[in-house]
Amino acid sequence: MKSTFVVPDGLEPAQRRSDALAPGDRMPSHNPMCFGCGPDAPNGLHLDARAGEGMAITGEMLVEPHFEGGPGMIHGGILSSAFDEIMGMNVMLMGVTAVTAVLDVDFAKPIQLGSRLRFSTEILGTQRRKIYVRAVAHLIDGDGNSGGDTGEEVGGAHGLFIIVDPSVHFRESRAKSQFASPEFGA
């Protein structure tokens, strides 16, 4: 992955919460109307994320026709949103609420509409309230069985997430959402 994002040395290892999902389990949406993971978001990404081993998770997404940017291609903001969401869901393994402060995306290859993407993401470590995450996206075939992480790498990302107190961070905005799940404070 090509990137100028700087991951500091000496990060603390991230700790998986004791009751985190088992590897392979579907990660729940934190908000049914979330553009990234919400099942009820009409034009959303509908990312399907699964817990992995250690501090890793995976996700899959179909590049729908309404995600178009250049002719027949995914919009860059859609890929950025998918990386943001999947790395944010990765942070949920720690059992904290964190928001994105920095998102660095490597648009390595053009991605055509109709492609199916698999995201693999892992938490690199923490420093005080900061959580550093890295992700890659590969093309997979329609049934998702072959290709997998050995399919063509089409993108990569780093994210810096900052742990927040949800009762403070969402204090003023929460009333505007009818759907947010109290479980994830968001």
Ligand SMILES: CCCCCCCCCCCCCCCC(=O)SCCNC(=O)CCNC(=O)[C@H](O)C(C)(C)COP(=O)(O)OP(=O)(O)OC[C@H]1O[C@@H](n2cnc3c(N)ncnc32)[C@H](O)[C@@H]1OP(=O)(O)O
């Ligand atoms: C959809 C939303 C759901 C959210 C709920 C989550 C529930 C689970 C969902 C999982 C899936 C979600 C995935 C999507 C996630 C989003 O897209 S979130 C939406 C986009 N992000 C935002 O709206 C955040 C807006 N920004 C902010 O609110 C504030 O800037 C922040 C990020 C909370 C930081 O402010 P702060 O708490 O005052 O932080 P501050 O004390 O200044 O800094 C703390 C540390 O972070 C560092 N830092 C802060 N900002 C930066 C920066 N930009 N660059 C570098 N370092 C920085 C500081 O240097 C400091 O470092 P140290 O001194 O410890 O070395």
